[in-house]
Every structure is written in C-alpha cells, then in structure tokens.
Amino acid sequence: MFILISYDIPHDKRRSKIAKTLENFGKRVQYSVFECQLTDSQLADVRGRLTALVVPNEDSIRFYSLPKDAVTAMLILGHGVVTHDPSFYWTD
Amino acid sequence: MFILISYDIPHDKRRSKIAKTLENFGKRVQYSVFECQLTDSQLADVRGRLTALVVPNEDSIRFYSLPKDAVTAMLILGHGVVTHDPSFYWTD
Numbered sequence: 262m263f264i265l266i267s268y269d270i271p272h273d274k275r276r277s278k279i280a281k282t283l284e285n286f287g288k289r290v291q292y293s294v295f296e297c298q299l300t301d302s303q304l305a306d307v308r309g310r311l312t313a314l315v316v317p318n319e320d321s322i323r324f325y326s327l328p329k330d331a332v333t334a335m336l337i338l339g340h341g342v343v344t345h346d347p348s349f350y351w352t353d
Numbered sequence: 354m355f356i357l358i359s360y361d362i363p364h365d366k367r368r369s370k371i372a373k374t375l376e377n378f379g380k381r382v383q384y385s386v387f388e389c390q391l392t393d394s395q396l397a398d399v400r401g402r403l404t405a406l407v408v409p410n411e412d413s414i415r416f417y418s419l420p421k422d423a424v425t426a427m428l429i430l431g432h433g434v435v436t437h438d439p440s441f442y443w444t445d
Contacts, residue, residue, distance in 0.1 A: 322431070324427060325427050339410070
C-alpha cells in the first residue's frame with residue numbers, strides 16, 4: 262500500500278523525532294512529506310509510534326492511503342525525488 | 354479530480370506567492386499542503402501559474418492526482434482540517 266505522510270510539527274525536537282521515525286518507513290520526498298510502501302502491520306506500527314510522539318493540539322500528521330494503481334499520475338515541478346515506477350511521474 | 358499539492362519553497366516571497374495562488378484552487382490543510390478538487394482545465398491552469406513561479410533547481414512542488422474513490426482512507430493525527438466527505442477520514 263502506498264502511503265503519503267505529510268506533517269506540520271512546530272516543535273523542532275519533536276519534528277526531528279517524527280522525521281527520524283518516518284525514515285525507517287519510507288522516503289523523504291520533501292521537507293515534511295514522506296512516501297512509504299507499507300503493509301497493514303507496518304502502517305499500524307508507524308501510526309502507533311507517531312501517535313505516541315504527537316501533541317494533538319499542536320501537531321498535524323496526515324496519512325493518505327492510495328492503492329497503487331489509483332495513483333494515476335504525479336507531477337513534479339522543480340526538483341524532486343522519484344520513488345516509484347517512473348510511469349507515475351511526469352516532470353516538467 | 355482530487356489533487357493533493359505539497360511544496361518545498363525555500364524563498365519566503367516565492368513561497369507566499371505560491372500559497373496565495375493555491376488558495377484560489379483549494380484548501381490549505383497543512384503549512385505546505387493543499388487539497389484541491391479540480392477539473393482538467395483548472396489543473397492545467399494551476400500547473401501553468403506555478404510553473405511560471407517555480408525556480409526549478411530550488412523549488413519542489415508535487416501534485417498527487419487521486420481519483421476520488423481511490424482515496425480509500427485518510428488518517429489525521431493531531432489537529433487537522435477535513436475538506437472531504439468524512440468517510441474519507443478517521444481521526445485519532
């Protein structure tokens with residue numbers, strides 16, 4: 262399962278802890294965006310780890326779960342890491 | 354079409370211009386993430402406007418195009434704006 266995870270974490274230390282955690286689960290494609298290929302249990306794992314770190318009224322983490330074939334096309338303007346089958350991407 | 358747009362723009366003025374442009378096309382759900390419901394022509398429009406603003410080797414904008422029904426589930430940890438049919442979301 263392709264999972265896109267984006268986050269807004271105002272607290273510096275907490276933000277880097279969350280980024281470090283995510284580095285074990287996927288690829289950092291932008292400063293606060295990771296792309297991950299996860300099994301159900303890996304998703305449950307990362308969700309549990311992040312839930313333990315998040316301060317709910319300050320932090321925001323969004324998980325977008327996309328079935329692989331549903332990701333019809335991604336576009337990258339500027340520089341960008343391609344972490345998938347190139348046919349998912351067209352670059353300008 | 355549901356389009357998720359995330360960006361990394363190091364230059365402050367350029368970043369706010371890009372955010373202002375995106376505010377005409379969708380909802381800011383995180384600091385550098387917008388969720389947009391766009392027609393093909395609106396997508397072409399926003400893509401053209403952002404292409405004109407982006408400095409390719411400095412900036413990164415990612416568009417994720419997800420067919421509505423393909424967005425199986427979104428999860429929000431912490432605070433978060435729900436911009437869609439609540440069944441897309443489950444919150445912790």
